[in-house]
Amino acid sequence: MPGSKLMGDFLDSGPFIWVFLFLLFVVFCRAQATYWLGYFIASKLTSNVPQDGWRRKLYNWSESEAVINGIGTLHRRGWIIIPLSFLTVGFQTIIQLAAGLTRMAPPKYTLAMFPGCIAWAIIYSTIGFSVWNALLATFAxxxxxxxxxxxxxxxxxxxxxxxxxxxxxxxxx
Missing domain, CATH: 1.20.5 (Single alpha-helices involved in coiled-coils or other helix-helix interfaces)
Structure with a gap:
């Protein structure tokens, strides 16, 4: 795909500030979407549990052990776990969803997640993709x-x- 080659070139050798801002935008949107998905589940699906379809699958996922553990971690550690979760893989999504499921106030959530977004964008605009590309090159x-x-x-x-x-x-x- 020509578009993905251009994106790869941009992420590998584009001007740092533009790569950083692009990745900051991407992670901000992703985290907010995950939070609002959890918020939607908490406000709509828990009061009217769907019987089937994609809403039921979404509800079942929100009741999974991983998500329940994420909610427990959020309750035990407080809002500080939100920016720290951006330094992990996988756990990040669970914590963002848990913040929505617990119906954390949107302004408080956004303030808590923004430092994590900045850290994530810095990591991936500097060493993150380089390490990933090096691994792929080694295997391929x-x-x-x-x-x-x-x-x-x-x-x-x-x-x-x-x-x-x-x-x-x-x-x-």
């Missing part, structure tokens, strides 16, 4: 590397599928 540089990468992806998919299946089995028992 040889047939054995490509095979290893494909194997890791398959392993992750299988492990996620097995975990989900085990959770569903526990719920049905």
């Amino acid at each position: 540089g040889s047939p054995a590397g490509v095979a290893t990468l494909i194997g890791l992806i398959i392993l992750i998919i299988v492990l996620v599928w097995l975990r989900k299946r085990a959770q569903e089995k526990l719920i049905n028992e």
Whole structure:
């Protein structure tokens, strides 16, 4: 895709300030969207639990162990966990959703998340993508590397599928 090549070139060698501002905009929008998704679930779906469809899947996800743990962490640690979550992978989404599910006041949430957005944008506009690209280049540089990468992806998919299946089995028992 020509567009993704241009984006990759921009992120790799664009002027720092523009890369930083672009990534800040992206992470700000993503965090706000995740927060408002949680807020929507808390205000609409918990009072009228959907029976099926995408709303039910969304509701079920909001009731998952990971999200419940995220809400617990937010309650135990307070708002400070919001900017700190931007220094993690995966946990960040759970905390942003948890802030919405707990119906944290939007101005308070935005003030808490903004330093995390800045830290995330700094990391990814400096070393983040360089490390990612170096890993990809290492794996893609040889047939054995490509095979290893494909194997890791398959392993992750299988492990996620097995975990989900085990959770569903526990719920049905």
